[in-house]
Amino acid sequence: MNIILVVILVAITTAGSKQLSKRSTEERKIVIVGAGIAGIAAAKTLHENGVDDFVILEGSDRIGGRMRQAEFGGVKVEIGANWVQGLHDNPIWDLAQKYNISGKISDYDDVVIRNKTGNDVTDQAEEAWERLGTAQEYLGEWRERIREEKLPDVSLRVALKLGGWRPKTPLEKVIEYFDYEFEYADAPEVTSLNNTGMNEEDFTGGEYFVTDQRGFGHIVDRLSDEFLSPNDARRRLQLNKVVRTVNWTDTDVTFTTTDGSTYRGEYGLMTVSIGVLENDVIDFIPDLPAWKVEEIYQFRMGQYCKIFLKFPNKFWDDNEYILYAGSLRPQYAVWQNLELPWTFPNGTNILLVTAIADDVQRIELQSDEATKQEIMTVLRNMYGNNISEPESILVPRWLTNPLFFGAYSNWPIHVTAQDFEKLAAPVGRLYFGGEATHPRYNGYVHGGYLSGIDQANAILSCMRKGICKSNQTAVNQGTSAAPTLSSLLLAMIPVIFPVYV
Ligand SMILES: Cc1cc2nc3c(=O)[nH]c(=O)nc-3n(C[C@H](O)[C@H](O)[C@H](O)COP(=O)(O)OP(=O)(O)OC[C@H]3O[C@@H](n4cnc5c(N)ncnc54)[C@H](O)[C@@H]3O)c2cc1C
Structure with missing residues (x-):
């Protein structure tokens, strides 16, 4: 009798917790990580193009990132x-x-x-x-x-x-x-x-x-005012959400934060610093491909x-x-x-x-x-x-802050335009922005700003026209997984049935 009761209780609890975890996964079209100038510029670009089904996850309690x-x-x-x-x-x-x-x-x-x-x-x-x-x-x-x-x-x-x-x-x-x-x-x-x-x-x-x-960060505040109200009903900006795990595929990206929340997007955009990417504080599942890891570690975070x-x-x-x-x-x-x-x-x-x-x-x-x-x-x-x-x-501490790990990226010797393409190229549906990914103005505020706009436009192009950015250099070098049949078919859907969100 007792055993039966325990089994029933366990079953109820498991079902309940499954429902709970399902309930707690927020579904959005796009999930942006980081509310520095790149993340905010990306979100504003989406908004201006009629896309508001996004959320920005920011690890600290403020927007602006390295403008502080x-x-x-x-x-x-x-x-x-x-x-x-x-x-x-x-x-x-x-x-x-x-x-x-x-x-x-x-x-x-x-x-x-x-x-x-x-x-x-x-x-x-x-x-x-x-x-x-x-x-x-x-x-x-x-x-x-x-x-x-x-x-x-x-x-x-x-x-x-x-x-x-x-x-x-x-x-x-x-x-x-x-x-x-x-x-x-x-x-x-x-x-x-x-x-x-x-x-x-x-x-x-x-x-x-x-x-x-x-x-200086007032610029970021004012940019965000253009699409976010202080108590945004859609909770499109969520502070104190430190992303710990990123599960990426050819069709979606799921982010888990240190407080156990999960967010699933059809697209994901990371705008964290190259220092954060280099310090293994975020787990990518599956591992990022070798061509991406090579690029991340080629770049240097200046101090x-x-x-x-x-x-x-x-x-x-x-x-x-x-x-x-x-x-x-x-x-x-x-x-x-x-x-x-x-x-x-x-x-x-x-x-x-x-x-x-x-x-x-x-x-x-x-x-x-x-x-x-x-x-x-x-x-x-x-x-x-x-x-x-x-x-x-x-004495500000940017290097030992796990949300930054340094001040700004510096382009080392022998890095080519192709390296930059690879650094900024998406893996599956996960896109990469932030100052380090801008091929001309990396290291600067305007590099972050322009990279956010560029990556938002790349996502819009993929969503609406089926023209999706890929890492062509890596594909040509044979270091990237060939696209699967399902990913090709999925990529064609918007071309055959244009859907505007
Ligand atoms: C000391 C210093 C001096 C500088 N001087 C200048 C200057 O004079 N002029 C100039 O043009 N540029 C300067 N820069 C560079 C400039 O600040 C940056 O290039 C720009 O602000 C970067 O913006 P971003 O959005 O790409 O990145 P960030 O501002 O770093 O934004 C990324 C955001 O991601 C968040 N984040 C990180 N990890 C996680 C996680 N795991 N989960 C959730 N959120 C996360 C961070 O909290 C941050 O808010 C300076 C930078 C520093 C530090």
């Missing part, structure tokens, strides 16, 4: 993206103007350089800047030739060396660092010649440093850590940039004076110093107090022992 502010020293500072990089024709500049984002074009000539004993050595750098400029002209010509004659790619280091630039002194090292590491978050040794400089070529007009107290310090008074130079020529290996070398008339209210007394590449790992793992001590040693070298101690320090 923090309260510090009585103001809000940008701990992630800060510049609109290139103005003319840059879609992000158009949005910044549309939403009246305040800031100012950075003046990279407003620089003072101090050496290890605090002397102003700016004038001594004149001749070195000229030599670097000559090498950069050579570098530009070589880049042209690589592109036109399809020559092999080389590192920026090789091109600079052959252009006659061989930095040996702390002064030479720091001006090079200002031009390269400070831009690419990585060393010239590992940065591609072929694939750098796109921004400067396409968008002239300078770089706009955002100081708007609504944040860029903006450290803010608030002082009781200002003791530093009035220039916008202060460079520290203190050693042969630049460290705490690029400083930004945020006590300029156009940045924050007078007397805010904030300095910003940027750590890059390998230094970031050490800094993120050590205590803020240890970092403060390292920084104060450099500042005392530059400005003497009588300077005041900072009242507070802010």
